[in-house]
Structures are given as C-alpha cells and as structure tokens.
Amino acid sequence: MIASKSAEFVNQVVGAIREVVGPGPVALHEPSFDGNEWLYLKECLDSNYVSSVGKFVEQFELLLASYTGAKYAISVVNGTAALQIALKLAGVNSGEEVLLPALTFVATANAVSYLGAIPHFVESEESTLGIDVVKLREYLSGNTEEQSGLCTNKSTKRVIRALVPMHTFGHPSDLEQLLSIARDFNLVLVEDAAESLGSFYQGQHTGTFGLLGTLSFNGNKTITTGGGGAILTNDEALARRAKHLTTTAKIAHKWEFDHDEIGYNYRMPNINAALGCAQMEKLPGKISSKRELFKRYEKEFKLISGASIFEEPSNCQSNYWLQTLLLEDDNLDLRDYVLEASNKEGIMTRPAWKLMSNLSPYRNSPAMSLEGANSLYRRAINLPSSPVLSLGAR
Numbered sequence: 020m021i022a023s024k025s026a027e028f029v030n031q032v033v034g035a036i037r038e039v040v041g042p043g044p045v046a047l048h049e050p051s052f053d054g055n056e057w058l059y060l061k062e063c064l065d066s067n068y069v070s071s072v073g074k075f076v077e078q079f080e081l082l083l084a085s086y087t088g089a090k091y092a093i094s095v096v097n098g099t100a101a102l103q104i105a106l107k108l109a110g111v112n113s114g115e116e117v118l119l120p121a122l123t124f125v126a127t128a129n130a131v132s133y134l135g136a137i138p139h140f141v142e143s144e145e146s147t148l149g150i151d152v153v154k155l156r157e158y159l160s161g162n163t164e165e166q167s168g169l170c171t172n173k174s175t176k177r178v179i180r181a182l183v184p185m186h187t188f189g190h191p192s193d194l195e196q197l198l199s200i201a202r203d204f205n206l207v208l209v210e211d212a213a214e215s216l217g218s219f220y221q222g223q224h225t226g227t228f229g230l231l232g233t234l235s236f237n238g239n240k241t242i243t244t245g246g247g248g249a250i251l252t253n254d255e256a257l258a259r260r261a262k263h264l265t266t267t268a269k270i271a272h273k274w275e276f277d278h279d280e281i282g283y284n285y286r287m288p289n290i291n292a293a294l295g296c297a298q299m300e301k302l303p304g305k306i307s308s309k310r311e312l313f314k315r316y317e318k319e320f321k322l323i324s325g326a327s328i329f330e331e332p333s334n335c336q337s338n339y340w341l342q343t344l345l346l347e348d349d350n351l352d353l354r355d356y357v358l359e360a361s362n363k364e365g366i367m368t369r370p371a372w373k374l375m376s377n378l379s380p381y382r383n384s385p386a387m388s389l390e391g392a393n394s395l396y397r398r399a400i401n402l403p404s405s406p407v408l409s410l411g412a413r
C-alpha cells in the first residue's frame with residue numbers, strides 16, 4: 020500500500036505532465052515528417068536509386084558536417100555501427116579496455132564488445148547526467164599506471180585505450196574536463212553523441228571534441244532516417260578510412276571487385292539518406308520546439324515539491340532530446356508508482372536504463388563505484404518529449 024501523502028505526490032506529478040501534454044494517449048518521442056520527406060523519397064523510387072549509391076547520401080553527409088561544424092561526416096546504417104567503427108579507428112584492440120558511463124543505452128557497451136574489447140564502467144553525476152569527471156580523475160590516478168605511453172589498469176593489467184562519454188538525453192557532458200583527463204591519462208576521446216544532435220558545449224557541437232564522435236538517427240531520436248547513424252571527425256585520413264571500412268573496403272574500380280581488408284557493409288542506403296536530408300531541413304525548428312517544451316514542463320513542476328525537471332548544464336545549449344524528471348531522495352521509492360500511474364493513463368513515461376554493470380552480459384566487467392549513477396537510475400523518469408507537444412494541449 021502506498022501512503023496517502025505519497026499517493027498525492029504521484030497524482031500531482033501525473034497531473035502536471037497531463038497539463039503539459041494535453042488529453043489522450045501520448046508517446047515518449049514521435050518522429051514527424053512534415054517537410055520534403057515524400058518528395059525526396061519519390062525521387063529515390065522514380066530514379067531507382069534506393070540503395071547504396073545515390074546523391075542523397077553525399078548531400079546528407081554535407082548537411083551534417085555543415086550543421087555540426089565537423090570537417091567530415093560519414094553516414095552509416097545505425098548509431099551502434101557508427102560507434103563500433105569509430106572505436107576501431109581510434110585504435111581500440113581486442114583485449115583492451117574502454118571507459119564509458121554505466122548509465123547509458125546498451126549500444127555504447129555493445130560497440131566496445133563487438134571489437135573484442137572490454138567496457139569499463141564509470142560513475143555519473145547530477146549536474147550533467149554524464150561522467151563524473153572529478154571522481155573519474157581520482158579513480159584513474161589510483162587505479163592505473165602509465166606503461167610505454169599507455170594507460171594500464173593496475174588490477175587487470177590490460178591497456179585502457181579510450182574514453183567514451185555519452186551526452187545523456189541530449190545534455191552535454193563536461194567536455195573540457197573530459198578532454199583534459201584524456202590528455203593526462205593517454206586515452207583517446209570518442210564521443211557517443213547519439214542523443215545530442217543539436218546540442219552545443221560552449222558553442223561547439225557535441226561529437227566534435229573527440230578524435231571521433233557518433234550520431235544516431237533511430238526512429239526515436241531528434242531526427243530520423245528510419246535507422247541510421249554517422250561518424251564525425253576533423254581528421255581527413257580517418258574520414259577516408261571510415262568511408263572505406265564501412266563500404267566493404269572496396270577499392271574504387273570500374274568493374275573489378277578488389278577489397279584490401281575485411282570491411283563492413285555499414286553504409287547508409289540512399290532512401291534513408293533522402294529522409295535524413297528532409298529531416299535536417301526541419302532540425303532547427305524541432306529543437307526550438309523541444310526547448311520550448313522544457314519551459315512548459317519547468318513551469319508546471321515549479322509548483323510541485325519533491326521533483327524537478329532537468330535543466331541543461333551551464334554554458335551548454337541542449338537539444339532536450341528526452342525531458343527528464345528527477346525525483347528528490349525522499350521520493351525515490353515512488354518512481355515505479357509514477358511510471359505505473361502515468362502509463363496507465365496513456366502517458367508514455369520511461370525509467371533511465373538499468374546500469375550496464377547490472378546487465379547479465381556485463382556483470383563481470385570492471386567498474387568504479389557507481390553510487391551517483393545508481394541514484395540517477397533510481398530517480399530519473401523520462402517524459403513525453405515530441406516537438407509537437409510544445410504547442411500545448413492539442
């Protein structure tokens with residue numbers, strides 16, 4: 020049985036969400052196709068250029084590069100594949116470790132595993148929802164040593180090759196400190212920016228700070244290509260290798276099939292890129308709507324004590340991909356009641372991901388202490404976040 024005071028809190032929270040989203044069933048994040056999607060798709064079908072060759076792929080890559088400020092963008096089949104290839108290009112070898120937050124979507128850890136490498140889970144903190152840079156620095160100082168210019172885990176004796184921050188629900192991590200940690204401990208920085216297209220840290224787009232960064236265009240992300248992803252980099256040689264590796268490592272030739280290494284069939288089909296081009300045209304509007312939606316949630320939740328809506332970190336401009344309610348410690352046991360009550364009403368809300376260190380494939384992976392990540396996991400609830408909701412009751 021839930022105490023009446025708690026029941027009242029749950030009712031208040033669900034009421035506040037309802038006030039923002041209006042009546043009827045509401046999804047967590049819906050795509051919208053209100054631009055040139057049909058036009059560009061028709062062009063693909065009419066021309067027969069639906070698959071791996073066609074003008075939309077190059078166009079989409081140019082649009083991504085120009086919007087993010089990355090010198091190069093290479094589009095691929097999905098965000099997980101983008102991260103796998105980015106990590107490979109960053110020099111991650113089988114048997115090495117890669118640092119990444121325990122509080123992330125499973126794709127971040129899986130991409131590491133696909134290379135035969137081992138994810139090493141890192142603590143998160145509340146001001147960014149990303150890696151706790153203070154605790155990480157302290158942890159690396161105590162638990163690693165430099166050997167021939169490489170960071171080595173003192174207890175497993177394995178090389179720790181890379182550091183992969185993830186910009187949680189679209190909010191930029193503390194990139195300045197992360198870059199400094201990467202420099203001091205000889206780690207390659209690769210950003211999982213799957214959730215943060217349209218999010219800027221000190222005016223620079225997320226995913227462009229590391230040697231490489233990756234995006235996702237899955238159906239629930241800020242823009243979608245059905246399924247899709249991209250690798251961002253400023254390094255021309257890496258960009259060329261990314262394209263080569265993701266297009267079966269085929270050497271260009273009029274008819275001969277010659278491949279100079281084991282490549283991957285990871286390129287984005289033209290039909291998906293066509294969607295991407297149309298979606299990119301609408302990106303600025305989607306983001307201002309999502310930022311507007313944050314303000315509407317903020318106004319409602321100011322009236323409720325015991326929970327608050329997460330605001331972008333200072334010096335950052337966030338895309339507010341998924342709006343996030345954080346329960347205060349007193350109410351953390353009420354998370355599942357809020358999830359239950361809202362979903363029962365047709366309002367789709369979701370908890371944050373179970374920590375990677377608690378998933379059966381990763382239970383034995385190395386990890387630092389994760390109190391902060393665990394607290395966030397227990398207190399966070401994602402709220403309906405589609406751009407269309409910024410317009411108020413429909």
Ligand SMILES: *Cc1c(COP(=O)(O)O)cnc(C)c1O
Binds near residue numbers: 098123127
């Ligand atoms: C969406 C997402 C990805 C990539 O997902 P795909 O479905 O493979 O495009 C990777 N990391 C995070 C944190 C994500 O949210």
